[in-house]
Amino acid sequence: MKKIIGLLMISAFILVGCGGNDKKSEEKEDSIKLKSSQPEKEVKEKQDGVSEVYLTGNDKMKYNKTEIRVEEGDKVVLTFEHVGTMSVETMGHNFVLLKKGTDVQEFGQKAAEAQDNNYIPEDTEAIIVHTEMLGGGEKTEITFQAPEKGKYDYVCSFPGHLALMRGVFVVE
Template sequence: MNTTKFTFKTLVLTLCLACFFSCGDDKKKETTEQPVKTEKKEEVSQPKTIEITLNSDDNMKFDLSTINVYEGQTVTLKLVHTGEMSKDVMGHNFVLLTQGTSVSEFGNSVVELKDNDYIPEDTSNIIAHTKLIGGGESDTITFEAPAKGIYDFLCSFPGHYAIMKGKFIVRENK
């Protein structure tokens, strides 16, 4: 009997030791995999609509240099002119260009188009735009966010795009 008990104890002890050493590795793996679990928390779908206010002023400036939205969102953008100058001398608009359209080339191509508020007849390079406004005025537009990517926006009043421009960033909606 004693011999049997001793053998059994030895067997249990050996198994425990074997388990202790092999389990050590598994615990390390679990620790390094933890950051993957936290990523799942960010998979919250974004709201379907987003409202953006873009201010412009008598100093020829927008108050935003980047606008962030998510793919699939309906964007309501309100352009406000907080200054007092008329649209003939300090007019502002918001023009969102398609990818691959150069801000400077577009800006230069519309300088003669005062009668059409500096918007070309062919709008194939424009995703969305407001009307041209002067001090104290505002204009609100609603459009669907384009596919994920980085787009340029500008004010197309002659000469303004040098300062009045920015990036419209569309992120993937997970």
């Protein structure tokens, strides 16, 4: 059922008229992957008021970035891809951006109890934005407004992952 909803959302996205851009962004990502030896700074693309971020998670429980930098007020277009092959049940990954001052360990414990909601606790105000939980080979995109200047933690809320899967989201 979740897959079907996902597919519907993807089709809706294309129908809304982003079909043209869709292909372009895929090409862009391919070229980013090829240039992955370049410093991370160059991977972030900057156009008027938009920060594009390409984040991945793999089967070794690692993000490709432990720091993401954007500018205050920017629209952040974050593409998140699970570049591994393992299933969402055994090696699910997401991106959860937490409010300043959140106790990350405490959040992780709460998230681990929220299995029925894809490890996103429902009774928390700690989350600024998050992606869906992905399995190997899946990709998603979220768009949100960069919060006020400062440093924010981001984590994967799959049980046990945030020890390795976390980073700092810097708004400058």
